[in-house]
Amino acid sequence: MKTTWLKTAIAIAAGALSTQALAAGFALNEQSISGMGTSFAGRSSSADDATTLFGNPAGMSRLKREEVSFGMAAIHAKTNIKDTSGFPGNGSNDGDMVPTTAVPMGYYVQPIDDKWAVGVGVYVPFGLITDYEGGFAGRYHGDYSEVRVITVQPTVSYRFNEKLSIGFGPTINRIDGQLESAVPTGPAPDSRVKIKGDDTAVGFNFGVLYEITPQTRAGLTYHSKVDYKLEGDTKFSGAAFGPLAGKYDASLDLETPESIDVSITHELNDQWTLYGGAMRTRWSRLEAIVVENEGAAPLSVISEEQDWHDTWSYALGAAYKLNKQWTLRTGLAFDQSPTNNTHRSPRIPTGDRTAVSFGLAWNPTDDVTVDLAYSYLWEEDTKIRHTNSQGLSYNATYENSAHGFGAALSYRF
Template sequence: MKKLAVLLSLLLLADVSHAAGFALYEFSARTTAMGGAAMANQAEAASIAVNPALITELEGTQAQLGVTAVTAHAKTTVAGQARTLKDDVWMLPNFFVTHKMSDDVTFGLGGFSRYGLGGEYKNWQSWSGSQLAYRVKLETFSFTPTIAVKANEELSVAMGLEAMVIGFTQNSTLMPGPMAERAAYKISGSGVSWGGNFSFIYRPQWAEKWSLGAMYRTKVKQELSGRLNAGVEYGDPINIYNANAKGSIALPDSISAGLSFRPTEKWTLEAGIVGTFWSSYDQILIEYKEMENTPTIHNKKDYKDAYRLNLGAEYKINQNWAARAGYVYDKSPINEKSMDTLVPVDDRHIASVGIGYTQDRWSVDVAYAHIFSKDLSGTTSAQFGSQPIKYSDGRSDMYALTVGYKF
């Protein structure tokens, strides 16, 4: 019993930790089209998720509602056995509302996802990689009330809270092969935690074509509670284990910045960077409440600090139409000595395009982005026998739609 509990604990830890390393940046169609390079140029309600200080430039009450559809393909090879992900579509909804309370103070509220992943491998029953995970669904949704203040004609600052809701379900098996389905188990859990952000936008009057924006997000420590449900064959009949569990996981802090240049009235260009301090993400704790003699598990991780570089451009075709494009280089924090099956991608290149239409009080934006992922070879962690593992054929498509209205 103790051996089984410890093994299941290690499996859970590997999965959740990698899920936490998968960040999302698709907050609006305009942001997606410009590769996330929207920190220091035109304000929109969705700026709450990118640079909240920008919302001081919005008049009255404004709202945006959007969704991004994501499809993904990837192949993972463990100990010479390759499996691909099943075809699926994942939806990422978002909403944003801003209200100008006075000439200098604006309130905003946003709801969006900052972390998430999902997928299931085909023919997992005979695959050794199913011991790590063959199906996972992790969802987060953040609610961010924000206050932005116009300090003077050049500088605006903002501060916001973040209430992040997290939920996950993960399936693995202890014995790949004929008994894989009977030896499968499921772990599910949820939690709510708090964080914050601080941002500014600076538009110098002595350099009117330039602007600079930046934001810092605090670390968010998740306290999770959930269930373990497992049926494992040790003779006849099958032993069923059900237990409550609790754990903690700290999502790292990050800092982002963007520099925008407007060479003409029609063109807007921006370059930006996001740095995420994954090296501060040191351990995960898991404890089973109803399994006697099972210790709290301390799992050390060896993640690397990661960065994301982006370039974006917008061209105002006329008063109503705008065309956009972007490029992103997204550095992965994955350690080649502790790879798993949950996020089978390495460094990513993202190319994106989009178009926007504005008429009176309404606006509609659409975007498309394609993700190319590098192949990566390494080993699983020592707790899984340091088996050879490789990620390949990683690619993804994103389709974004945002509708806005000015009240």
């Protein structure tokens, strides 16, 4: 029971962190459909539309007209689970644990004059859903996880001169999650543990854009860490918990990590634009998870080492303007996973991954742009060798891949 509580509480933190560029989990880098078409290469320097409010708020200075942009991305993941072993020695492993997930986004930018612009964005920077079947062989290590963060970002940018712009926006972030695990109960049906929690916390997004020449610009964006204190409850049910069955108030301190994105955009000629970028994310903040439980002695304080490491992601992309109405995009990205072989569990069974993307922009008029994008990613084979303090083990090899589809509409007033 103690181990199951701990694993479930840890997953609410690890799940919340398992994002960035469809990275470290089947989750979210989809804050821009135009950016999705180039695998997010040039994210902090492209400033093509109102979605720059997330990619680099300084890029709002390049938008000459009032603009609104709405979009949606859908993620469909597939997993092949093989070479399984461990307690209880049987159970299913069909791999259909990630339901197709929709990720919405919306932005509004208003230039005030030649120097100032303001805007607001709503997007989903973090999220995870894994939902294994009831008889999953690894159910004692976690069989249901749902965590998401929704962010609202009011933003302002200022253009010093023809070359240098800056932008800043506080982020208001709402996190909520639900995690479930099974607990063995001998010959009786499995017991269950369910934890739910939520919190609202503030961070910020800061960016600098420097136009080296009229054809070349470089950008840097800093997304701050965010400190959460999730408050909720845990429900224990089933014979395994005896008189301790019931609900307990619970809290969990969590920091989502900061990241620095640097990129360059170069307009080669009237038709070709090239993009390159790299992002460093400080996943090493997740050294250990400490859970505080009210009235649940001897479980009032529980901790476990995670030992995640910092990661780099890299991307290259290109856009080709066929004519005034049509633009084609493509990109290639590589993204490291912060997890390690010692602590990796079925909740976040991810490894290093590669993604290729294709995009299309249609401008039927000067006021309207329709963006479409498709991404396919695949991971290296990822091994799970997970044993908890009760001696229950789950071993498997995961082959993960995912398809991403995106559509957005931008309108300029």
